[in-house]
Amino acid sequence: MSKFLDLDELTEEDKMLKEEVHRFATEVVRPASIELDRMDPEDRIKPDSPYFKVFKQMKKLGYHKINLPEEKGGLALTPLQRYMIFEELGWGSLGFATAIGVDQIPFVTAAVFGSEKLYEEAVIPWIEDDKGKYHGCWGVTEPEHGSDYLIAFREEPDLLRKFGKGNVIIEKDGDEWVISGQKSAWVSSAPVATHCGLHAQVKDAKFFADGAFCLVPLDIDGVKKGKPVDMLGMRDDPQGELFFDNVRIPDHYTIVAPGFFYGVFADQLLCLTSCGMGAFAVGLARACFEEALNYARQRVQGGVPIAKHKNIKLKLYEMFEKIETARYYVRKATEYTHRRVIELQTADASPRHARAAQIYAKKVAFEVAHEALQIFGAYGLSKEFIIEKLFRDARCMLIEDGTVEVLSLEAADDVISNYEKDYYDVEHITNLMDYFEG
Amino acid sequence: MAVVYPSKEWMEELYKKVNSDEEYKKVAANWEGDYLCVVELDEEALKDFQNPKVLKGFLEMLDSIPKERREKFKGTVNEGLLVALGLSVDTDISTVDVDELAKKISEMDPKVVLEAAKGASLNMWLDFWHGELRNVAVAAPGEHEDAKFKLIGPYSVFKQLVMGKADAITLVVSGKLKLQGDMGYMMRNMAAVRKFTELMSSIPIES
Numbered sequence: 001m002s003k004f005l006d007l008d009e010l011t012e013e014d015k016m017l018k019e020e021v022h023r024f025a026t027e028v029v030r031p032a033s034i035e036l037d038r039m040d041p042e043d044r045i046k047p048d049s050p051y052f053k054v055f056k057q058m059k060k061l062g063y064h065k066i067n068l069p070e071e072k073g074g075l076a077l078t079p080l081q082r083y084m085i086f087e088e089l090g091w092g093s094l095g096f097a098t099a100i101g102v103d104q105i106p107f108v109t110a111a112v113f114g115s116e117k118l119y120e121e122a123v124i125p126w127i128e129d130d131k132g133k134y135h136g137c138w139g140v141t142e143p144e145h146g147s148d149y150l151i152a153f154r155e156e157p158d159l160l161r162k163f164g165k166g167n168v169i170i171e172k173d174g175d176e177w178v179i180s181g182q183k184s185a186w187v188s189s190a191p192v193a194t195h196c197g198l199h200a201q202v203k204d205a206k207f208f209a210d211g212a213f214c215l216v217p218l219d220i221d222g223v224k225k226g227k228p229v230d231m232l233g234m235r236d237d238p239q240g241e242l243f244f245d246n247v248r249i250p251d252h253y254t255i256v257a258p259g260f261f262y263g264v265f266a267d268q269l270l271c272l273t274s275c276g277m278g279a280f281a282v283g284l285a286r287a288c289f290e291e292a293l294n295y296a297r298q299r300v301q302g303g304v305p306i307a308k309h310k311n312i313k314l315k316l317y318e319m320f321e322k323i324e325t326a327r328y329y330v331r332k333a334t335e336y337t338h339r340r341v342i343e344l345q346t347a348d349a350s351p352r353h354a355r356a357a358q359i360y361a362k363k364v365a366f367e368v369a370h371e372a373l374q375i376f377g378a379y380g381l382s383k384e385f386i387i388e389k390l391f392r393d394a395r396c397m398l399i400e401d402g403t404v405e406v407l408s409l410e411a412a413d414d415v416i417s418n419y420e421k422d423y424y425d426v427e428h429i430t431n432l433m434d435y436f437e438g
Numbered sequence: 439m440a441v442v443y444p445s446k447e448w449m450e451e452l453y454k455k456v457n458s459d460e461e462y463k464k465v466a467a468n469w470e471g472d473y474l475c476v477v478e479l480d481e482e483a484l485k486d487f488q489n490p491k492v493l494k495g496f497l498e499m500l501d502s503i504p505k506e507r508r509e510k511f512k513g514t515v516n517e518g519l520l521v522a523l524g525l526s527v528d529t530d531i532s533t534v535d536v537d538e539l540a541k542k543i544s545e546m547d548p549k550v551v552l553e554a555a556k557g558a559s560l561n562m563w564l565d566f567w568h569g570e571l572r573n574v575a576v577a578a579p580g581e582h583e584d585a586k587f588k589l590i591g592p593y594s595v596f597k598q599l600v601m602g603k604a605d606a607i608t609l610v611v612s613g614k615l616k617l618q619g620d621m622g623y624m625m626r627n628m629a630a631v632r633k634f635t636e637l638m639s640s641i642p643i644e645s
């Protein structure tokens with residue numbers, strides 16, 4: 001169902017775009033996602049896997065280019081249009097939405113913050129790719145550090161000392177950087193990726209988040225991939241570890257050098273991914289709601305369709321209310337964030353607002369999935385209906401891109417310190433720099 | 439009109455460009471603060487100085503510092519640069535035969551010059567105030583060290599910035615240029631910073 005009243009009163013162009021993506025999500029993405037969900041992890045990454053067929057089509061449609069600034073080869077979409085693409089893909093499959101989301105991270109950041117040389121070497125081939133030849137992923141979390149990476153810039157310095165060392169270390173050596181260590185098994189698309197946007201801690205770091213961000217081609221010496229993991233949900237996007245053994249990259253592949261701007265970069269990147277996750281979550285919630293609505297209109301119990309029962313009616317209304325409030329808040333946060341990060345490129349989006357979009361929409365997605373499954377009764381638990389998959393995916397969302405609890409704690413700090421400020425305050429970063437670097 | 443970089447003409451062009459830009463006036467309406475740009479001598483600078491036009495531009499910039507303030511070069515690494523080029527703080531720069539000096543530089547071993555003038559820089563001071571570039575001038579060693587922001591980097595990197603080959607944010611984020619100062623203030627005024635660097639890189643440079 002792509003038809004619903006849109007309070008943003010879409011233009012003809014918006015409507016056509018939404019229809020196109022929705023059709024693709026219905027006809028291509030969703031069937032493949034169901035197939036992948038039921039496959040063994042190893043089979044999901046074999047060359048004949050439906051994963052590659054869909055990924056290639058997403059590339060052909062240019063979905064990987066949606067967040068690129070226009071002057072860097074982007075599609076000149078509005079924030080609303082970008083949001084709509086993500087909501088529709090999230091409706092079709094959380095896995096594929098995540099896949100095309102993480103694909104963009106190394107390349108869009110290279111386009112915005114990287115050198116001309118890196119743009120020509122790595123970004124242009126990726127932009128021009130319509131066959132799924134290139135696939136990015138985002139390596140942040142590590143075996144010993146998951147939430148640590150999300151909260152590090154807002155933690156008290158004394159506590160930060162207890163975080164210990166990162167599991168991936170980067171060191172400058174002449175005109176190159178050398179990387180060693182391991183990223184967590186949860187890196188989305190890592191088993192099928194060709195490039196990673198990698199966060200690494202600098203050697204002899206003064207504090208945990210003393211790091212750099214670089215683009216690492218995954219076919220170079222010293223890179224190894226782990227086996228794809230077998231997860232409860234989001235099985236339509238393979239996840240796995242990345243190992244780095246003295247991997248050497250040229251200087252210009254380090255996009256963000258250690259220092260103050262690494263903090264700003266990490267903070268702002270999480271603003272962008274938060275808007276993306278928010279849109280995926282609304283799409284997933286809408287998928288659950290629409291399944292439940294259809295089912296409730298047809299399933300007869302007590303002599304009438306269950307939609308006539310007050311408890312089901314209330315559930316459906318509450319689901320609707322949650323999705324609607326989530327959608328328009330995420331859209332607003334996306335508009336603000338994209339203007340600052342993609343269009344003006346002033347890197348001053350509001351962390352608390354962007355995090356709220358992600359946190360709120362993720363909670364909504366899980367609550368809606370939970371209620372939707374309840375409406376299905378035992379049928380909801382069987383593989384006969386998609387709702388059990390959507391429920392598992394919604395459960396994963398509460399952890400993906402930061403647990404809702406840790407994201408909330410991180411956002412809370414921004415709320416408490418900066419609520420009255422109408423600008424992006426970086427005191428949390430400068431304080432850490434001053435404390436550790438003097 | 440294309441100008442040589444570095445040169446006094448380039449500084450004048452920058453002054454005109456910023457002060458005639460309506461958008462800059464608007465986005466920087468609240469900006470208060472000066473920059474000290476520390477342009478460090480490197481191999482590329484020595485290569486460019488083999489071009490008499492560029493060398494002339496550089497020497498004229500030095501010459502724009504009045505004699506009494508030029509005394510400040512004495513005993514600093516920047517004096518080392520003058521000495522390495524066969525000049526001194528007291529040289530009357532207007533009388534230097536630029537073609538001959540450029541030729542001499544082309545015969546020098548850049549490694550030896552860079553060793554003798556290790557840490558030498560050309561410092562430029564830019565004073566911005568409420569949407570206006572109030573002043574752009576060459577600074578003698580030790581001058582304007584208390585500027586609100588200090589931007590430090592090799593000549594080759596500044597050149598990329600001036601020629602529009604890379605933008606300031608990219609260069610700072612990647613660590614090629616070092617930025618010191620009130621970063622909170624900077625982040626609150628990114629639109630002004632972006633606009634200024636955009637204007638700077640739009641000045642056509644004579645190659």
Ligand SMILES: Cc1cc2nc3c(=O)[nH]c(=O)nc-3n(C[C@H](O)[C@H](O)[C@H](O)COP(=O)(O)OP(=O)(O)OC[C@H]3O[C@@H](n4cnc5c(N)ncnc54)[C@H](O)[C@@H]3O)c2cc1C
Binds near residue numbers: 141
């Ligand atoms: C579907 C999915 C996709 C993912 N994709 C990627 C990816 O593409 N790239 C990538 O790098 N990572 C990815 N991740 C990893 C994800 O970001 C982490 O799983 C997440 O940040 C939590 O880290 P963790 O799993 O190590 O849990 P932990 O950090 O160990 O947390 C365990 C529990 O403790 C709580 N907790 C932890 N620290 C604190 C604290 N300081 N204060 C209060 N409570 C705390 C958490 O809320 C959680 O309940 C993905 C994860 C999932 C599930």
